[in-house]
Amino acid sequence: MNPIFILARMTFVQAIRRKIVLTGLLLGVCFLLVFSIGFHMVYATSFSPPNISEATGIQHIIDAEKSSGLFLAGLYAVTFLGIAMAALLGADTLAGEINSGTIQVIVTKPIRRSDVVFGKWLGFAGLLVLYLLLLAGGTTLSILVQSGYMAPHLLAGLALIYLESLVVMTVAMLFSSRFSALATGGVVFGLYGLAFIGGWIEQIGAVLNSQTAVQVGILTSLIIPSESLWRRAAYEMQSPLSGLLGISPFGASSVPSLLMVAYAVVYLLAVLALTVRVFQQRDL
């Protein structure tokens, strides 16, 4: 068997057995419960009853808008949970194993150091896809069952959210290959926060027609394109009407272009390549 797959499997099993994922799953299930109950209460009190025949077309549109807004708010929380999981997995992996010394009996086997990086990356990528599918799927299903609402371009949106979590996980692995897990966690959440603030500056700038603010936002997206991927995902999945209405807390008014999505893919690959290089040159 290819050593990359052996290590990917090991990484996957390790994360599950070491309870990081279990904790994440518990949090995720709690979130889904709270979200479903919350949605149910909103639905019961403010949506037009489905059996009332005089419910007008306008009311249905408004109901769909409410569902869309709540759906995006839910997915925003899902994205954040995914990012937190990605950052934690990536931050601990190389730094933790270098610190404990378990890496010593791995890298002295007849494998390349790049195999270790790729194997771990693949293992986490597998975990994250399952985690996001569970949470995003649960959120979508909860709304679909209760109100019959289904967001447009769901798969494209989820793919972008997944790409965002991969970007964060890969950046965490890069820092983890050189610094301690704690320092890595700090840096990654700091970068994520920077992108978050940058995203807001860009959105507000777009509404106020401030070109400088938009450029600041784009600059932070170049440093780490996580928030811009979320905004593109929100743009894909929002209802056409809310797109027209402009700024919303969980939607997107200044929409990152597809070029930014392509940039994020190139960015991810470059960070992964740099991780391999740093790890290859590191004394263990």
Next chain:
Amino acid sequence: MPLAPAIETNELRKVFGDNAAVKSLTLQIQQGEVFGFLGPNGAGKTTSIKMLVGLIAPSSGTASLLGAPLGDLKTRARIGFLPEHFRFQDWLSAHEFLSLHGNLFGMERNRLSARIDELLERVGLSDFRDKALVTFSKGMLQRIGLAQALLNSPALVFLDEPTSGLDPVGRILVRDIIRELRGQGTCVFLNSHLLSEIEVTCDRVAFISHGEVIRLLELATLDTGQVTVTLRVAGLSIETASGLSAWADAIQLDGNCLTLTAHNEETLPEINRYLVTHGVSVYEIAPKHVSLEELFIETVGKEGGL
């Protein structure tokens, strides 16, 4: 065609910042040899091993293992390594752990399966094959670590302090395993502080200090001929004692206790005869060979490592 040396290093050097952890290591160790690596703490032993197994890149110098340059993947499949501060994937069971490492060695499934059973039996952990390593004692971890290092039936195995966590029974086990390895023609590179272990298992030792070999010794010729002897005597005068200088040096008389260093073991009966004919009562003659420990102190100095 003669076998390539198991380990050959030429002025291997590692510098961390301003500090040369290994100054200049030049060694040649033959295949099938059991080689002891001795030195005080901080002498650069572990750094040397780490360079050889590919954990640390040398700052300069060259080295080869089994005839191939460091880092050669095909050669690594023939090398085993037990690190000093062994920490393993403790969320795995003993069997899963060995299975993972066997797979990383690229071992074929059937061979690996048989080898795991064989090694678990050999290190006395057959009853614990499905227990998670997190429940293992330090000694059990050391044993499973040793099994890990031997999975691929290596031609060369590095053991960095293999007995540090072991009780006397475990130490005897390691000693026996090293002897078996020698019997199979495996070269063992042993780094240990337990000089008595080295003394009984190694063919050759290198004393290193500040990352340089300061003395190489064949343990078969450890006996330099000289014997330090302690005698319990009565009625020995200073004059009679000084007459012993014909056969011995470093003569000291302390009450009834006489110590001296005889030129060789054959002189002991003559010393006894001399004392008896001079009216001395001899109650005990206890010869003591020079131990590795004494040589260590003599070579490395009493201050040891810092």
